[in-house]
Amino acid sequence: xxxxxxxLLLLGLPYVYPACVSTPFPxxxxxxxxxxxxxxxxxxxxxxxxxxxxxxAGPATTSLLIMNPDNGPGVASSSDYVTYVAxxxxxxxxxxxxxxxxxxTGQFSYATSIQYIDRYFxxxxxxxxxLDMTPSSDAMIPLVRNIxxxxxxxxxxxxxxxxxxxxxxxxxxxxxxxxxxxxxxxEYLDMAD
Numbered sequence: 242x243x244x245x246x247x248x249l250l251l252l253g254l255p256y257v258y259p260a261c262v263s264t265p266f267p268x269x270x271x272x273x274x275x276x277x278x279x280x281x282x283x284x285x286x287x288x289x290x291x292x293x294x295x296x297x298a299g300p301a302t303t304s305l306l307i308m309n310p311d312n313g314p315g316v317a318s319s320s321d322y323v324t325y326v327a328x329x330x331x332x333x334x335x336x337x338x339x340x341x342x343x344x345x346t347g348q349f350s351y352a353t354s355i356q357y358i359d360r361y362f363x364x365x366x367x368x369x370x371x372l373d374m375t376p377s378s379d380a381m382i383p384l385v386r387n388i389x390x391x392x393x394x395x396x397x398x399x400x401x402x403x404x405x406x407x408x409x410x411x412x413x414x415x416x417x418x419x420x421x422x423x424x425x426x427x428e429y430l431d432m433a434d
Contacts, residue, residue, distance in 0.1 A: 280305045280404070284339075287325035296325075300333035305402065307371045309339035313357045318364035326365045335368035337402060344408075345376035345384055354388055362395045369402025377407040 283306040285291055295303050306329060310322055326336045338361030343349040361367045370392045375385050389403045 279303050280307065282307045282309070283336075284309045286321070288321050292325045292329065295334060296328050296332045303334050305335050305337055305368075305404075307337045307339050307404075308361075308365065308367070313340060314338060314360035314364060318360075322365055326367065330366075330368070335402060336365070337369045337371040337404060338362075338365065338367045339371050339373060340388075341373045342375050342385070342388070344374050345378075345381045351384070351388075355391060358388075358392055358395070368397070369404070371404045371406065373406045373408075375405045375407045377409050 279302065281295065281303050283292065283295075287308075292306075295306060308322060308326065310319055329336055338357070340354055340357045340361075341348075342354060358370055361370065372385070372388060375381075385405065389405075392403050393401050395401055
């Protein structure tokens with residue numbers, strides 16, 4: 242299996258394939274196929290019980306969870322998040338930190354993005370980063386690549402996962418699709434896997 246994460250956009254949401262999975266996921270006993278490799282936006286406080294349900298279900302139902310304490314890691318580490326991130330990881334679920342890029346404009350700050358990434362890895366020992374609102378213009382690809390390379394440079398037991406969510410569909414290089422100002426889809430795939 243390829244290390245890293247590739248993404249497809251379905252209704253604006255990323256579908257991901259987890260990295261570093263050495264054995265196939267079990268199949269449900271319901272007799273119907275299902276997608277065992279789901280990405281869950283865990284934008285809720287971990288002690289409310291939902292993180293515990295995910296922990297008990299394990300990677301048979303969820304392979305990646307995005308944590309988002311405060312539209313980023315927050316200003317201080319939370320012992321509740323530290324505890325529950327470790328519990329999910331011990332059950333086989335990989336946890337990603339949420340970092341908004343704001344399409345590279347307005348509220349965006351490269352230094353703040355790097356600071357958020359550092360906090361997630363230092364405070365919570367995450368398995369990677371979910372980059373939300375990534376810009377999709379050709380001019381911004383170097384910026385996104387620099388951030389994804391920074392995530393991958395962090396020490397890890399396994400290849401750090403990077404999920405990009407541009408909020409729009411980057412254009413493919415298919416000659417049958419009219420060109421526009423969106424980044425080439427392959428550029429995004431290169432950064433995400």
